[in-house]
Amino acid sequence: MRRSHLLGLGFMTPAILLTLALFIIPVVLTGVFSFTNMSTSTGITGGAYEINPRSIRLMKDAGLREGLIGDLEENLYKIDAAGLAQVEKDFGKKLAEEMKGAYDGQTFKDRRELVRAIKDLKSRPRSSRDLNKAADLFQKSILNVRYDDESAFLNGLGNLGITLQDGEQAELTRFAYTGWVWTTENFSNMAAMPSTYRAAFNTVLYIAFTLTFNIVFGVFLAVATFYLPSAAASTFRTIWFLPRILPHVLYVILWKWFTWDTGFLSQVLEPFGVAPRNWMMDTEINAWVSIVLINGFVGASLGMILFSSAIKAIPSSMLYASEVDGASRLQQVRYIILPQLRWPIMFTSIYQTLSLLTSFDYIYLATDGGPGSSTTVWALYAFKTALNNYGGNLQYGFGAALALVLVGIGILASVLYLRLFDFKSMNAAPRIEQ
């Protein structure tokens, strides 16, 4: 390998490492995670074995043998060393030794059975209250006991005298496992849930409206500022560019102040007899207009910059000539400026479609997908499912499956984007050999 190869690869290393760790691996892992049922309750790393009310419910739903579920749910009474030591402390050595002789290692199905057995002994406690108390010392349950691995779990079952029939072992350990497992349920759930279709519909609506607004308004701003003297033009451009660099949190707060029921619009309209109301969240339509405007005001500035520089590239002699020939301003825009903008408009459309498809922070801050879920777009839906669920259980696996759809579209669109570039000229070979 030549020295410049080594130097080149050395220069690339930091970028490659960072890209690998935070682009390539996340893309692959999004795919991996989407085939798991990871959530807050399963944890991310390994799991343990435990029978708890939730797994009991799942077993009942799955139709496991009722006797077995009963055994798991019931408290059992097993005579063991720990219990005997406690009896010795509370009721004296005599009873403990007698019990050890008669019943050591035995399991009783319920307390009544054990109490009856104790009653057969000579040194039994007198009152029935004491009998119950003595019996309770042997109470055992597999419920909510965590075992680190499968064999410990099966041992625990055996110690309690819970017997398994053929083929039940595998099923039981599957239900008792608290960690995540591989599954394709995320995708079947996705296809079955109406909220998925609502989110998809919202996304299409959101992109269509916002993109149209961005392009039309971006063209308008670029053309309008083009006809103004440069000082005025740069003032207006600054006004329209600021939303892009203002922190998102503040920008959305300004919109909320503008539209809130104690905010600007309500106060201005009050003297005209319009009752104050929350103009942003009042109805679904209001919420939609708000998020399109909030995103559109930011998005239009990108169009404004790109289109402005494209218009500047038009030879001014062309514009002068058209004026001499008597073209009106509209004709000038229609026949000279707009044709020049065809390429930048296409570029901006593809670029913004992709970023609108996946960006959700303005919607999250402004309407939080509401009212109801009327403005929940796909990206926000995935985000809320996996990372921002007030219900408590964050479904990482399902969220990853939702994100995988966007990742897939993203990859396809970036390939398209690559085709649009003049790749040959970019790829020109370096001129120094060494």
Added chain:
Amino acid sequence: MTKNFKTLPVYILLSVLSLPLVIMYAYLVIDTFTVTTPGSLVPGPFTLHNWRFLWEPAKPGQASIWAATLNTFLFAGGTMLIVLMTSATAGYALSRLRMPMRSFMLAGLIMLHAFPTVTLIISVFLILQIIGLYDTLIGVILVRAALDLPLGVWIMKGFYDNVPWEIEMAGVQDGASRFTVWWRLILPQIQPGLAALGIFSFLQAWSEFILPQVLAPGANAQVLSVYMQAVVKSETQMDFTLFKTIGLFYTLPVVVIYLIFNKKLMNIYGGGTKG
């Protein structure tokens, strides 16, 4: 343009359309320095009362804003440094050095440039949890830097492409190594590019909200955007004056930097950023 066309209608139309934004900006500044009375848009007398969060907690139980400010500086500064170092080297390699798989890397760069990175946030969240960088500034700095990287390399490559080959050939002819040539001759040539990219990535990180909110929400790594959102969320009544004052404090560096470096930045924003 020319005198043949009236500009007045354009002025009127643009002004009317810009009115909402101008009102927002104006009241952002006015409200923070005056006594605001509910139900009135006329500013009251001057006061600094709204700025009291600078010397006492904004809400009982809230941390001081200065810790969040320091974190934001570390976050934005750290991101800027990593982006600059990796882009300056990778951009040079892609522009000037021969190496295996060069065109593959270039194609990958363009694809990453367009790729919607925010979709990866769920798996990045899980990865940071697994490797133990969750809720740390380092973790969120690395993620933010990685997201800026394709744009950064792209822009730096553009700047390197415009440096004449003759400078480099002269250096090599005089016996300098390629590394020395890069460090002593080429880097000084692309200083404007480094400055613009540095400012750009600093501003992006300074305003970033979703990444720190998801990846580092804890008190130790809280940045200003997360801090501000926490104040907003903890309010039952929308105290817009408080929000605006915190917001103005938060955004002041951004606006100042923008106004100073306006021209330099336009190149990068025009070069196709997300949005």
